Amino acid sequence: VEYFLNEQQQMVKELARRIAEERILPVRAELDEKEEFPWEIIKELADADMFRVFIPEEYEGLGGGCFDLCLVVEELSRVCGGIAISYAADALGCLPLLQFGSDEQKKKYLPDIASGKRLAAFALTEPTAGSDASGIKTSASRQDGYYVLNGTKQFITNGGEAEIYVVITMTDPAKGIRGGSALIVEKDTPGFTFGKKEEKMGIRSSATRELVFRDCRVPAENMLGREGTGFIVSMKTVDRSRPGVGAQAIGIAQGALEAAVDYAQNRIQFGHPVSSFQAVQHMLANMAMELEAARVLVYSAAKTIDSGAKNFTEESAMAKVFASDMAMKVTTDAVQVLGGVGYMRDYPVEKMMRDAKITQIYEGTNQVLRNEIALALMKRKGMRE
């Protein structure tokens, strides 16, 4: 399928693939095994200007949009979903700054993010708040020129490794979700520490940690947008980031499909390569079809966002849900095509299956996103009547 990439997008995609194949492929299994954060690869990505892709030119970026970001995430994920998410989570942390940051805040943080000097992260989830964002308990009370933070964020991607965090807090708990606010918190702020690093099923080279705030004083000028808009910031951020999760899913699935096709052509049973058996052929054909359908949906959602559309919650959710369900299915089938070998850690597909699972869970579970899609359907029906 021809996706009409412009010259810059073609270049971005090709270079991302080169980095993935030349630098990530040789180390992915070891980083997964050791659960080691890929700092060397992050440095390579920074040197190659990959963190500039999604940042406007005025802040030392390359001015690309959601689609450009998706191309990079897809290519990195094709080789390693864990390393790709460390990159994508930086973009996630950057999105609220891009949308809601003042010019001063943008000037202060974006050039460092663009150069890869500092990683960003986004912190919403808490022990009592996931799909239900109103369960947030981390408080931020105004005192003099500061907000004083208390509370714990959970499962934060890039936690401990990133230096710039956008943290969703409650500035006025009495107001419920209208009492939430987004604050920029820098790593070395007193009172801000990290909990244990989580041990995960997949995306194991990425870092997932607790953020712990104990009387952590953050300058009032670090408020992102207005006080009370924290939940709007969150919703608008994930609306934009979900195609990125979709891109991660199609990348992982692409890697799995390629591995399955390669293996099927080389594995001889009953005197023939297993790729000559119709049962295997149909599996591969279904994998390829579903993958391409997901790719079309993810790219369309990304291009809708880049077109300047106002509301794309539905498109964005559809792309994430469809692509992540597809990735789980395609990677499971890839393990099946490889058979016993597919289950072994010497081959890459079991890792791809483990990595795929998270895409159905984070940035909105596929269940809660189906609710959103359904809600949009009902709303439209209401508007027609």
Added chain:
Amino acid sequence: MNVVVCIKQVPSTNKVKIDQQSNTVICEGENIINPFDTYALEEGIRIKEQYGGKVIVISVGPPEAGETLREAIALGADEVILLSDPAFEGSDTLAISYILSKVISRIGEFDIVICGKQTMDADTGQVAPQLSERLGIPFASYVSKIEEIKEGYIQVQRMVDEGYRVIKMPLPAAITVVKEINVPRLPPLRGLMMSKKAQIPIWNAQELGIDIDKVGSSGSPTRIIKYSYPEKASGGEMIQGDPESQVDQLVERLQKII
């Protein structure tokens, strides 16, 4: 510190063809920077980053070879020059070193000339030593590490069979490098974008003041008489028995040969 890096465009490894008439390598289809030259370019850029100055990359080849120079710009070369003239076609190493020496003496001040240890199409490894001879500067081949550059000297480690030899040479000097010297970087996106728009200057024989009789097929004394493929080893013999007796048998065979 001004560094001149010489690179060559070569056919991508898996697509090499030999011209049956002239017994030379045909350069058609997908081309790349000679892999050994990528280490030369990387080392040149590292010298610039450490000591300042600039990196000038030169290449002799057809107009299409400008694309490999574009990649050099993306990687960090400050200036590139393509030396291209129909009269250069069929030049051997002696003629190429003559062309390169002409352009280097025109560039002005330079401190170090770096080349890859050999090209992977012709594999001679002769151009760099011939070039240093023509320029009248000291030369070290198979350099695996630059130890230091200061006070008009360069000190390098040169790979030899039994280890390495440390050599100190006055500048300007020329070296060829081996792949152990570094891991070449990937081109950054901003560099790639800049390189797409860059103009690649082309210098021809006349501009270089080149004596046409000394270049091209007619100006090249080298004649390739014959190409042959190595004989394929066939069969082999499996030594039978348990590991201990296998080793005994193997040692016995080896002793006979020695």
